[in-house]
Amino acid sequence: MRADIVIRNARVLACTGAPLIESGFVAVRDGRIAAVGPMAEAPATERNVDAEGRLLTPGLIDCHTHLVYAGSRALEFELRLSGASYEEIARAGGGIASTVTATRAASEDELLAATLARARVLLAHGVTTVEIKSGYGLDLASELKCLRAARRVGHELGIDVRTTLLAAHAVPPEFKARADAYVDLIVNEIIPAAAREKLADAVDAFCETIGFTPAQTRRVFDAARTHGLPVKLHAEQFSNQRGATLAAAFNALSADHLEYLDDEGVAAMARAGTVAVLLPGAFYCLRETTLPPIDKLRAARVPIAIATDHNPGTSPTLDAPLMMNMACTLFRLTPAEALEGFTRHAARALGLSMTHGTIEAGKQADLALWPCDSFAALCYPVGAVRPTQVFKRGSVGLAPAH
Ligand code: NIG
Ligand code: FE
Numbered sequence: 001m002r003a004d005i006v007i008r009n010a011r012v013l014a015c016t017g018a019p020l021i022e023s024g025f026v027a028v029r030d031g032r033i034a035a036v037g038p039m040a041e042a043p044a045t046e047r048n049v050d051a052e053g054r055l056l057t058p059g060l061i062d063c064h065t066h067l068v069y070a071g072s073r074a075l076e077f078e079l080r081l082s083g084a085s086y087e088e089i090a091r092a093g094g095g096i097a098s099t100v101t102a103t104r105a106a107s108e109d110e111l112l113a114a115t116l117a118r119a120r121v122l123l124a125h126g127v128t129t130v131e132i133k134s135g136y137g138l139d140l141a142s143e144l145k146c147l148r149a150a151r152r153v154g155h156e157l158g159i160d161v162r163t164t165l166l167a168a169h170a171v172p173p174e175f176k177a178r179a180d181a182y183v184d185l186i187v188n189e190i191i192p193a194a195a196r197e198k199l200a201d202a203v204d205a206f207c208e209t210i211g212f213t214p215a216q217t218r219r220v221f222d223a224a225r226t227h228g229l230p231v232k233l234h235a236e237q238f239s240n241q242r243g244a245t246l247a248a249a250f251n252a253l254s255a256d257h258l259e260y261l262d263d264e265g266v267a268a269m270a271r272a273g274t275v276a277v278l279l280p281g282a283f284y285c286l287r288e289t290t291l292p293p294i295d296k297l298r299a300a301r302v303p304i305a306i307a308t309d310h311n312p313g314t315s316p317t318l319d320a321p322l323m324m325n326m327a328c329t330l331f332r333l334t335p336a337e338a339l340e341g342f343t344r345h346a347a348r349a350l351g352l353s354m355t356h357g358t359i360e361a362g363k364q365a366d367l368a369l370w371p372c373d374s375f376a377a378l379c380y381p382v383g384a385v386r387p388t389q390v391f392k393r394g395s396v397g398l399a400p401a402h
Helices: 074-081 086-091 096-105 108-124 140-157 179-196 214-226 243-249 263-272 280-285 294-299 320-331 335-341 344-349 375-379
Strands: 005-012 021-029 032-038 048-050 055-058 060-062 127-133 160-168 202-207 232-235 254-257 275-278 304-306 367-370 389-391
Touching: 005 367, 055 060, 055 375, 060 344, 074 086, 096 140, 108 127, 108 140, 127 140, 127 344, 140 160, 140 179, 160 179, 160 214, 179 214, 202 214, 214 243, 232 243, 243 254, 243 263, 263 294, 275 344, 280 320, 294 304, 304 320, 304 335, 304 344, 320 335, 320 375, 335 344, 335 375
Parallel strands: 005 048, 005 055, 060 127, 127 160, 160 202, 202 232, 232 254, 254 275, 275 304
Antiparallel strands: 005 021, 021 032, 055 367, 367 389
16 A cells, blocks of 8 residues: 555544554555554555654544634623623623624734634644634625635635634624514525625524524524525523524534533434534633533434634633543543544534544544543643644644644
């Protein structure tokens, strides 16, 4: 077998459900994984990387981020510390709306620069594929501007970016008390334009008392379907709106947050194959105390993904391994579940299962080499865990910027 590069002497965690290969190799050819197995079967090649016994995993996939925005919400952080709730701040015109003002005022190039800086930090933490949502523009031109900036991040860094149109994130100030009229704009103009310009890979909405009703969400999903775009949903974050059930009825790729998910929602997601994306960063920052129904999701065999939910309000983090630690500590996931949540199941939440998320022959050679030797060792430190080497499509040029 001809290989362009062989990574040798690695502890290979393929994230396929197969056991760890204690001393293994991964051979890469034309940017794809050509073979994986024990060292005894490693092919000879000229270019080798000696992993020196380190853990080799699939590159991490951050399947839920709001990476494109301008401004800061540090003031809101202080307000919440002195007792104001996220909902109160949102109803008073702060929260998402304040980021919208700053994002509308920024140029595409300014947004690109800010987003690139954030994406580089994700990459330094082992992320080789990232989903980026719009949702801080909330008018036609500004939503498209954010999606364009997101697409450019992928081209600039050579990582895979999946874009999601989240025009239904909040009702913008010019539509105050006219949410249905804003949904008209989303359905009649924003979704068609994003689809026409091929700027969105999926459509998302925030189904919540401070977001959009299930009926409004359904209209957004209908329009997405008309334009051939898969859907995802911010569901059951603060209250049970039966959003996950609605999302499952549209065969959603994922329903995300889910602290207030009910049994019917679990069953509907299981039937539809909708991934549960859990977001421990937002849970932590909002000091939430209601846990997502992990045991019920497990029992129903709903795939569980983990993501950073990077956003300026409820989850200002770019530390993917820290989210795995929090998924274990706060949600009681096992370290193996946490890593599969950031690889295999995250790929599925983006519709990328065929090409991403596991170390298997034929898949894209997106890999991360970690300075540790087991699932547990990867998840147990609280912060400061970074890969020593990241490979994107087999390219070793992507040395993390420490
Ligand atoms: O995923 N829940 C709504 N959207 C974001 C928060 C956005 C913001 O506060 O800016 C989330 O937590
Ligand atoms: Fe979010």
